Amino acid sequence: MSKKLKIGLFGFGCVGQGLYHVLNNSTGFKADIAKIAVKNKTKPRIVGKELITYDKWEILNNPEIDVVVELIDDAEEAFHIVSEALKKGKHVVTANKKLLATHLEELYRLQQENNVSLLYEASACGSIPIIRSLEEYFDNEELEKVSGIFNGTTNYILTKTIAEKLSYANALKQAQDKGFAESDPTNDVEGFDAKFKAVIIALHAFGLIIKQEEVLNIGITTLHENDIKYASEKGYKIKLTPIIQRLDDDKVSVFVAPRFIKEHNHLYNVDNEFNGVIVEGKFSGEQFLQGRGAGSYPTGAAVLSDISALSHGYKYEFKKYAQKHAPTFTNDVVIEAYFRYNNNDDLKQIIFDEISEKYTSKDYHYVVGKVNLTHLIANRDYILKNNLFISLVDEKVSLAKEESKKTVFKKELVSY
Amino acid sequence: MSKKLKIGLFGFGCVGQGLYHVLNNSTGFKADIAKIAVKNKTKPRIVGKELITYDKWEILNNPEIDVVVELIDDAEEAFHIVSEALKKGKHVVTANKKLLATHLEELYRLQQENNVSLLYEASACGSIPIIRSLEEYFDNEELEKVSGIFNGTTNYILTKTIAEKLSYANALKQAQDKGFAESDPTNDVEGFDAKFKAVIIALHAFGLIIKQEEVLNIGITTLHENDIKYASEKGYKIKLTPIIQRLDDDKVSVFVAPRFIKEHNHLYNVDNEFNGVIVEGKFSGEQFLQGRGAGSYPTGAAVLSDISALSHGYKYEFKKYAQKHAPTFTNDVVIEAYFRYNNNDDLKQIIFDEISEKYTSKDYHYVVGKVNLTHLIANRDYILKNNLFISLVDEKVSLAKEESKKTVFKKELVSY
Structure with missing residues (x-):
C-alpha cells in the first residue's frame, strides 16, 4: 500500500542528522536519502561523499527524487528551494517555521496548483503532533482557543530564572552553553519563533491566513529581577505564551507575550525545553x-512522521480554510497586563486603563491594568528600547469595542 | 473531495445524544443520521418518531446507509451488529471498548476481509486523540511505553479520596450522584474499563493483539483509609494506571493497577474525570x-471526528501489526508494590520478595517489595475477597528472568 520514497535532503545540521539517524533506526519503514545538498564544502560529514552535493539543482532537477526535505536555516533560500520543488511536482517536508509563516499563502497556493503535498509537522512544537491533530481530529469542531508554550529556548531560560533565581543574562548563557539557544538568540527571545508557530497553527485551527508582520510578539529580553521577584512572590511562573483566541463577531486575536502562570494551569509544569499546547474545543473541552x-x-522523528505520511499519500486538507467561513484576524483587543516602567514618560507613552495595581519605589515601578494590543504594536520598539517589561496577568482577551461599551456604561452609572 | 454520509445510529443514550447535538452544531460538515435504532419503546426521545426504529435490520439491510455508528451498552449485541454491518460492506464507528477488547482479532479480520473501515477513537480516553496519534504520528517510531489514566470514574473517586479525604464509599457515591459512575460501577472500579482501553492501545502502539482475559486488572474497590493516609503522608496521589511497557527480548507487558504517583509525574495533576496518556518514543521522547x-x-466529538475521517476515506492501517515483527505479550514480569494485608496467611498466599519496608500495628499491616505479575493474576480473587490492597510504588517493570539473575548474583555476592 505504501510506496518507497526517494528523498532529496537540503541541510545536514542538527535536525538533518537527527532525521538520518532516526530513519536508519526505524523498523518497518525505509525511505532512501538519495542526495543531501549542503553549503559548507569544508565541514566533515558523517555520510559518504557520494551522497553529498553542493548544487541544489542536482536534487531539484532529478526526476527520480519524489520528496524534498528542507532543513536549512535561511528562510528566503528555503522559500526558493521549496517553491521550485513544488512547481516540479515534488512533495515537500519542511521544519522551517519562518519560511512557512512568511509565505503561508503562496505556499498554500503552490501546493494546491501543483497537486503535491507540503507537510510541516516539525515546524510547530517539535515532537507534539499538533498540526496533525488539528487537521485530522479537530477538523470539524469549532475551536475557542489554542495557546501554550511553543518555544523551548525561552522556556528553558524562564524556568531557570524562576527555579534557580538566575538572572536573565545568566540563564541565556546557560541555554547557549547547553545548545538550546543559538549564538544570536533574537528569534527565540524576542518571540519571533513562537509567533511563526502561532501563525501556522492559526491556519489549521481557525482557517486563518495572517501576515506574520501584523502579529505582535513581545519577548523576554527586558525581563528584570524585579519582574521575577514579583512573579515568584505571588507563586507565579513566567512563560512566553502565544494566544490564538476566538472572540465575538467571528474575530480571532493572535499574539505572543510573556504571561504570569498560576499553579493550576497546565502550562505551570511545562518546564525547561519542553513545549505544551492547550486546545479548547466547543465540544471536546480542553x-x-x-x-x-x-x-x-x-x-x-516529526520529520520522519511526515515522510511516512507522504508514503501513504497524505496531504493536509486545510479543512477550516476551505470551509470559507473562516473568522477574521483582529488586533483591536484589550488585554490585562503587568507593566514595569522607568518613569512617568513611559506611562504617558504606553497608556493603561482601569489600573488595578500601582506600585512605585525608588527604582521599581509597575502598574497592572488594561491595554489595547494595537497600542502595544505601535509602541513595541519603545518598550524594547527603554527596557520596559510587559506580562499578561490574565489570559482573557476582549474585543476593544466590548471594553469601550463597558466603560461608557460605567461612566453613565457615575453620572447618575 | 469529501462525501456526504448516511448514518445508521445504534443507541441513543448519553453519547448518542451528544453526537446528535455535536453533529447539528458543527459548521462545514453535514452527515445525515438516517435512522436511529433503540431498544426501549416507551422512553421519550428528543427526535421525531420517523427517525426511530426498533428493528436493527432496518439499518443493517438499508443499502443507502453507508456508516453504522454503534453506541449501545451490550458488548455482545454490539459485536453482532458491528460484524453484520462490516460484512454488509458498511463502515463502522464505535465507542465500545469492551466489544473491541474482547473481539479485537475478529474485528480486525472482518474489516480487512470486507475492505471497510472500522474506527473507534472514542473508545479510548474520550476526547484525547490517542489512537489517531499512534496510527498516524508514532507509526514508524519504536515506542518504549504507553501509560496513563484511562478511566475518568476511578480518577474522580481517587481525586476525592486524596483531596477531600472522602472514604472510598463516599467518593463512589458522589461520582454516582454526579453521573460519572454507573449504578453498577464494577467495570470502572475493578479496572476492566481501563484494561479494555489498554488492550486497544497495545494494538496501535505495539502491533499486539492480546486476549483481554490474560491481562491483569487490579482495581480500587479494596482501597482503605490507611492506604490513603500512607499515600498522603508521603505526598503521593493514588491513580489507577494501565502500563504497556516494552521489555528486553521483544516482550511487552500490559496490566492495570493502582499506583502511587509522585508530584513531578505528569499524571499527578490529572485529576477528577480527566484522562492523561504518556507516550514514550525511542526518538521523540516523552x-x-x-x-x-x-x-x-x-x-x-470523538465519534464525529471518526465520521469525518470516514468521509475522507480514512482507514486504520495497523502499521505496527502489519509489520509482522511485533513483540510478544508476557505476564512473567516483576513489579514493585505496596501490599496491605490482614494477617500472616495473606503474606503466605501473596509472596513478596526483596521486601524493603514492613509495617505492622494492631490493625494495619503492609509490606513494600517485589512480586511477580503471574502470581498476582493467580491470586486476584483472593486479594479482592479478603479486601487486600495493592499499589505500585514504582513504575518500573522487569522481566522475571532478569530479576532472578539479579537474585542469583546477589546470593553469590553474599556467599563470598
Missing part, C-alpha cells in the same frame, strides 16, 4: 499536549 | 496528552 519542543531526534 | 475522559459532548 485538550493538553506536552512534549519535547526541540532537539535533533524529536524533530527528526 | 509525549503527554490530557483531556476529558468522558462525557456526552467530548465523546460525541
